[in-house]
Amino acid sequence: METILIIEDEKDMVTGLKFNLEARGYRVLAAYDGEKGSCVALEEKPDLIILDLMLPKRNGYEVCKFLKQEVPSMPIIMLTAKSQEAEMVTGLELGADDYVTKPFSLVELLARIKAVLRRSSAGTKIPEVYRFGSLEVNFRKYSARRKGKAIDLSAREFEILKYFIERQGETVSREDLLNHVWGYDSFPNTRTVDTHIAKLRQKIEDDVDNPRHVVTFHGIGYKFLG
Numbered sequence: 001m002e003t004i005l006i007i008e009d010e011k012d013m014v015t016g017l018k019f020n021l022e023a024r025g026y027r028v029l030a031a032y033d034g035e036k037g038s039c040v041a042l043e044e045k046p047d048l049i050i051l052d053l054m055l056p057k058r059n060g061y062e063v064c065k066f067l068k069q070e071v072p073s074m075p076i077i078m079l080t081a082k083s084q085e086a087e088m089v090t091g092l093e094l095g096a097d098d099y100v101t102k103p104f105s106l107v108e109l110l111a112r113i114k115a116v117l118r119r120s121s122a123g124t125k126i127p128e129v130y131r132f133g134s135l136e137v138n139f140r141k142y143s144a145r146r147k148g149k150a151i152d153l154s155a156r157e158f159e160i161l162k163y164f165i166e167r168q169g170e171t172v173s174r175e176d177l178l179n180h181v182w183g184y185d186s187f188p189n190t191r192t193v194d195t196h197i198a199k200l201r202q203k204i205e206d207d208v209d210n211p212r213h214v215v216t217f218h219g220i221g222y223k224f225l226g
Contacts, residue, residue, distance in 0.1 A: 001026065004046060006018065048117055052080075079101075135151075144203075164224035171223045178192075178193060
């Protein structure tokens with residue numbers, strides 16, 4: 001049985017999440033402030049932590065930084081009520097494995113939990129600095145350079161690129177991307193994926209009309225060729 005630790009000061013939310021996660025076979029622990037959460041995490045070594053950003057005594061950034069220093073392999077999904085990508089990127093830079101923005105659906109959170117646990121159990125590890133073509137991507141600092149010059153990738157674009165790299169050479173469907181990057185089991189319009197891929201290509205491809213890194217397989221999806 002996989003153990004999930006929820007570090008969140010909204011007790012009603014914790015109660016609801018605990019009920020739903022236990023109903024799906026997880027063992028669930030809870031802490032309501034950052035200091036207690038840090039102690040429970042080190043004592044219990046959970047398989048995954050759901051960590052709120054705004055916490056009493058020690059905020060989510062501090063908890064994430066501390067735990068990743070102590071146990072780098074401990075998976076963390078960060079919860080934030082802030083929609084600015086800068087806040088999300090800060091959490092990712094500190095080592096958070098994923099993030100979910102409040103308010104979120106249970107379906108979305110469950111999908112992200114499954115994805116992070118699957119990556120963790122599979123031991124999937126991308127180098128901190130990953131290079132391909134004329135690009136250098138730092139997934140620790142969430143920074144990227146192309147031909148030596150910094151390029152501005154959004155948090156979502158970093159996550160898309162990470163997912164592609166983890167599955168290099170595999171054909172990835174739009175639904176796969178929606179499930180594992182956006183975290184939804186369904187989405188009203190898969191054109192959202194195409195729009196994000198188009199923007200990503202403009203930043204990483206030398207020839208957008210003839211891409212060499214992210215290739216389209218019509219009717220199927222995309223493949224990352226490195």
